[in-house]
Structures are given as C-alpha cells and as structure tokens.
Amino acid sequence: MVGVISVATIGWFVFQEGLPAFKEAGIVNLVLGREWLPPALYGIFPMIVSTLISTAGAVVIGVPIAILTAVFLAELAPKWLADIVRPAVELLAGIPSVVYGFFGLVIIVPAIETLFNIPAGNTILAGIIVLAIMILPTVITISETSLRALPPVYKEGALALGASHIYSIFKVLVPAARSGIFTGVALGIARAIGETMAIIMVMGNAPAMPGSILEPARTLTANIAMEMSYATGIHSSALYSTGIVLLVFIVLLNASLLYLNRTRSY
Amino acid sequence: MKKVIGLLTAVGLMASPQVLAGTVTVSGSTSVAHVMEVLAENYQNVSNKNVEVQSTGSSAGIRAAKDGTSMIGMSSRNVKQSELSSDTKEIVIARDGIAAAVNNANPVKNLTQEQISKIYRGEIKNWSEVGGESRPIVVVTRENGSGTRGAFEEIMKLQRTINGHKVTAIIPTAQVGNGNGMIKTIVANNPYAIGYISLGSVDDSLRAIDVDGVAATDDNIAAGDYQIARPFIVLMDKNAPSTAQDFIEYIMSADGQGIVASEGYIRVQ
Numbered sequence: 001m002v003g004v005i006s007v008a009t010i011g012w013f014v015f016q017e018g019l020p021a022f023k024e025a026g027i028v029n030l031v032l033g034r035e036w037l038p039p040a041l042y043g044i045f046p047m048i049v050s051t052l053i054s055t056a057g058a059v060v061i062g063v064p065i066a067i068l069t070a071v072f073l074a075e076l077a078p079k080w081l082a083d084i085v086r087p088a089v090e091l092l093a094g095i096p097s098v099v100y101g102f103f104g105l106v107i108i109v110p111a112i113e114t115l116f117n118i119p120a121g122n123t124i125l126a127g128i129i130v131l132a133i134m135i136l137p138t139v140i141t142i143s144e145t146s147l148r149a150l151p152p153v154y155k156e157g158a159l160a161l162g163a164s165h166i167y168s169i170f171k172v173l174v175p176a177a178r179s180g181i182f183t184g185v186a187l188g189i190a191r192a193i194g195e196t197m198a199i200i201m202v203m204g205n206a207p208a209m210p211g212s213i214l215e216p217a218r219t220l221t222a223n224i225a226m227e228m229s230y231a232t233g234i235h236s237s238a239l240y241s242t243g244i245v246l247l248v249f250i251v252l253l254n255a256s257l258l259y260l261n262r263t264r265s266y
Numbered sequence: 267m268k269k270v271i272g273l274l275t276a277v278g279l280m281a282s283p284q285v286l287a288g289t290v291t292v293s294g295s296t297s298v299a300h301v302m303e304v305l306a307e308n309y310q311n312v313s314n315k316n317v318e319v320q321s322t323g324s325s326a327g328i329r330a331a332k333d334g335t336s337m338i339g340m341s342s343r344n345v346k347q348s349e350l351s352s353d354t355k356e357i358v359i360a361r362d363g364i365a366a367a368v369n370n371a372n373p374v375k376n377l378t379q380e381q382i383s384k385i386y387r388g389e390i391k392n393w394s395e396v397g398g399e400s401r402p403i404v405v406v407t408r409e410n411g412s413g414t415r416g417a418f419e420e421i422m423k424l425q426r427t428i429n430g431h432k433v434t435a436i437i438p439t440a441q442v443g444n445g446n447g448m449i450k451t452i453v454a455n456n457p458y459a460i461g462y463i464s465l466g467s468v469d470d471s472l473r474a475i476d477v478d479g480v481a482a483t484d485d486n487i488a489a490g491d492y493q494i495a496r497p498f499i500v501l502m503d504k505n506a507p508s509t510a511q512d513f514i515e516y517i518m519s520a521d522g523q524g525i526v527a528s529e530g531y532i533r534v535q
Contacts, residue, residue, distance in 0.1 A: 035438070038410050040431035105451065118457045120404040122441055142441025178395075201443065208438035216441050226444050229323040232349075 004040040018240035030241055036207040041167045042238040046209040054124055055192040058131035063185055064137050070143035075169050093137035101201030104130040109184035109202055116214055122204030124213040130198050135188035146180020147173060193249055196221040220246050290513045293320040294327015294340030295413045296445050298498045301529045302340060304342050315509060324413030327462050328499035337510040340499040342413035353504045359517050360498040361532040363465035364418050365474035365482045371457040374398040376476040383422045388437030405440040406444040406461035417496035418462050462520055466530035488532050
C-alpha cells in the first residue's frame with residue numbers, strides 16, 4: 001500500500017516538475033540533443049549513452065564473475081570456505097557507495113592512468129570497474145539463493161543419468177534457476193543505473209559525448225546530483241526530465257524482466 | 267487509513283519551517299560556508315545562540331533567502347536583480363580570490379589570464395605551450411551554476427551567447443568536480459591537472475599559480491593587483507528575526523572580520 005502510494009507520488013511529482021523542460025526544449029532536443037549548456041541547450045543524449053555504456057560494461061564484467069561465484073558457493077565450495085566467502089560478499093553489499101568511490105579514486109583511477117598512459121584516469125572504464133564490483137553482492141546473493149532453492153531431484157536426476165557434476169550444474173541447475181538469476185541480474189543493472197556517489201567520484205563528469213571508454217563522461221544520475229543544488233527555473237526542470245528518462249529506463253528494465261520470466265521454455 | 271494519516275502528520279511536521287525558535291539558519295554557497303561555519307562556531311561560544319549552516323550552493327542560497335526557507339542566504343557571486351525581492355538586503359562580508367591551482371609536481375609557475383582562458387576554452391591543450399612538460403593538460407572545472415565557476419567565467423571572459431542565453435565557453439570535455447574539496451582531490455592526485463578553487467581553500471596539497479606575474483595573496487587582492495577575485499555576499503530579508511541580524515552584526519564586527527582574515531579571506535571592514 002505504502003509502496004504503491006510512494007511510486008505513484010514520485011512519478012506524479014517528477015513528471016509535474018519535468019514537463020516545463022520538455023515543453024521549453026522539446027522532447028527530441030532534450031533526449032537526443034548532444035549539448036548540455038544550461039540555460040540555453042539541454043541535451044542529455046551524451047549522458048544517456050554514458051549511462052548505458054557504463055551499465056553494460058559493469059554487467060559484462062560483473063555478472064559472469066557473480067554467477068560463477070554463486071555456483072561455487074551453492075554447489076562446489078566446502079562448507080568452511082563458503083562460510084568465509086558468503087559473509088565477505090554480504091559485507092560488500094553493506095559498504096557505503098562513497099567508500100567505493102573513494103577506493104576507485106585512489107586505487108583504480110591512478111592504475112588506469114599508468115596502465116593506459118593517459119593524462120587522467122577519471123574515465124568510463126573506472127566507472128565500469130567500480131560498478132562491476134558494486135553489483136556483485138546483489139547478483140551473487142540472489143543467484144545463490146535461487147540455486148539453493150531448487151528441489152534436490154534436479155541434481156540427483158542429472159547425476160543418476162550419468163552427467164558429471166560440472167555438467168549437471170551448468171546444463172541443469174543454472175537453467176532451472178534462470179528466473180532467479182535474471183532477477184538478480186536485473187537488480188544488479190538497476191543498482192548500476194542508479195549508482196550516483198561513486199560514479200561522480202571516478203568518472204570525471206564531463207557532459208560531452210564520450211569517444212571511448214578512456215574518456216570522462218557523466219551519467220544521468222550524476223547529472224542530477226551535481227547540478228540540483230544550483231539549478232533554478234528550466235535548468236532545474238531539465239534535471240527532473242533527466243529523472244523521467246531514468247524512470248523510463250527502470251520501468252523498461254522491470255518490464256523486460258517480467259517478460260523474460262513469463263516465457264520460460266521448460 | 268491510520269497509516270495515511272500518520273504519514274501526512276509526519277510530512278506536515280517536517281515541512282513546518284524553523285521548528286527551533288532562536289536558531290539562525292544559514293544556507294548557500296559552499297565557498298562561503300567554509301568561513302561561515304567557523305564564524306557560526308565562534309558566535310555560538312560568545313552568544314550561546316545556535317547557528318545552522320548548510321552548504322547548498324549560491325543559487326540555492328539566494329533562493330532560500332528570497333522565499334524564507336533560510337534566514338540568511340550565502341552567495342559567492344554577484345546576485346542578479348531578478349533573483350531578489352525588494353525586501354532582501356545584500357551585505358558583502360568578505361572578499362575571496364579564486365586561485366588557478368596546479369599539482370605540486372607541475373613546473374609551471376606563471377600564466378597570463380589569456381593563457382588560462384585559452385586552456386579552459388580548449389585552445390591550448392599541452393603544457394609545453396605554456397612552458398611546462400610536453401604532456402596534455404587535464405582541465406578541471408566546477409559544475410554549472412556554481413558561484414565559483416560563475417565568477418571565474420565572468421572574470422576570465424569564458425562566456426558566449428547561444429539563443430540569447432549566456433552560456434559557458436569552457437570545453438565540454440573538461441572534468442567536472444562538485445565542491446572545492448573535489449577539485450582539490452583531483453588536482454592534488456593528477457600532475458597534469460589545472461583547476462580553480464577558492465583561495466581560502468588552497469593548502470599544501472596543491473599550488474596556486476601566479477596570474478600575469480602576480481601571486482595569489484591576500485595583499486595583492488586587497489590592492490587590486492590580483493584580478494581573479496569575487497565578493498562573499500550574505501542575503502537577508504529586511505524583516506528577518508533579530509537573532510539573524512545579531513549574527514550578521516557579529517560577522518561585521520572586529521571579532522568576526524578577524525576570523526575572516528585568519529581563515530584566509532580578505533576583510534571588508
């Protein structure tokens with residue numbers, strides 16, 4: 001009840017505040033415009049691209065590691081080792097994002113500078129690495145839970161048919177736990193899209209269209225957080241429209257999750 | 267239904283302004299907040315009255331003073347007439363230089379205003395063009411709407427006009443940091459970076475460069491030789507409570523101005 005009211009209120013509020021910017025700048029100029037120059041031009045396309053790239057990069061790096069860790073914890077690790085790894089993963093979820101940001105700023109950013117010999121390490125790549133670490137606990141925990149929730153007959157049946165342990169894990173158990181794993185990945189993506197503090201600290205926040213992942217960029221959330229306190233009038237409204245775009249992203253994400261989980265093939 | 271009523275009551279309580287009578291609320295520019303916090307602390311010691319300082323940025327501070335959400339607003343840039351109501355008083359409490367700052371490892375000691383302007387426009391891209399090593403310049407700037415950025419753009423003529431609006435001419439690929447602290451961290455960690463911060467925030471972690479051969483010092487700003495300087499302004503409604511007016515009087519007193527000077531800003535009285 002409170003949840004529904006919250007979502008409705010937030011949606012109504014964001015749309016009400018954001019509409020003046022859509023009216024003033026036009027939906028196309030706002031969403032596809034390439035220049036962010038308040039108070040003249042409000043193009044958030046570079047930020048949409050940066051958000052998508054950094055999220056996709058985090059998923060590509062983070063999700064395989066997370067799923068393999070979940071499989072390891074649920075099926076392969078001896079109990080004593082799992083008892084060490086699991087609390088460590090849970091601890092990772094509890095670390096505040098500003099700490100991740102600071103870690104990224106002093107460790108990852110200088111490492112990228114030396115590794116790629118570029119003048120500034122505050123790049124999309126730094127953001128991707130930090131985000132990949134940040135989505136690990138969500139994806140690992142949910143995937144592991146859904147692997148453990150499978151009825152034991154799945155594994156017993158596979159082993160009885162002569163499949164090896166590893167084969168039965170990847171061909172039977174992981175596909176069977178698919179919907180749970182998808183949910184974990186979707187929540188991980190949502191976290192990556194929504195992450196703000198750490199990203200502001202490591203990504204350089206330049207509002208220009210990034211040419212490669214070794215250039216600074218600004219995500220949608222960073223745009224809102226950086227300029228909210230200073231914005232007035234249409235500028236402030238344009239930040240709410242940035243919020244509308246984010247909201248649309250999250251709705252699309254959840255919709256595709258529902259779709260994927262409904263069309264299970266088994 | 268009970269839940270809803272409870273929720274509404276809670277929201278109502280949070281929304282009612284200035285719950286604590288006698289507390290002076292101050293909000294606005296992050297640069298001014300730096301010295302305002304020290305002033306507030308000292309004022310609390312001598313007067314036993316509570317002062318709350320929030321750093322929300324110049325534009326938010328001006329708005330807060332105008333619509334009454336704070337008793338006192340702080341701004342580190344000149345305030346446009348359109349942003350004020352006729353009842354708002356502007357008081358300059360201090361002056362501050364903006365230092366163009368580089369990493370301690372950077373050999374460049376002096377730049378002209380024109381060179382800095384060109385660096386920020388993206389026309390000078392390499393330190394070797396201004397007498398440094400042959401390495402690309404990493405330009406670091408504050409976010410749109412920041413008072414420090416506004417003042418810096420105004421003084422360095424980093425503005426252009428699009429569709430009748432004045433917008434920034436700073437190259438869009440410049441790194442952006444929010445707050446003096448973040449600019450400091452970026453410049454202190456990157457030997458090729460150049461940023462600009464409030465002179466009062468300069469410490470050992472980075473170095474302020476001379477502009478047109480003039481060092482960024484208090485004396486040079488007071489004498490008008492160092493050009494990149496701006497006023498620290500507080501805004502207060504004419505009908506503001508006497509507690510707020512007392513606090514302003516304290517800031518303008520010899521004690522208050524002494525604190526301003528010892529924090530590295532330039533006194534106005």
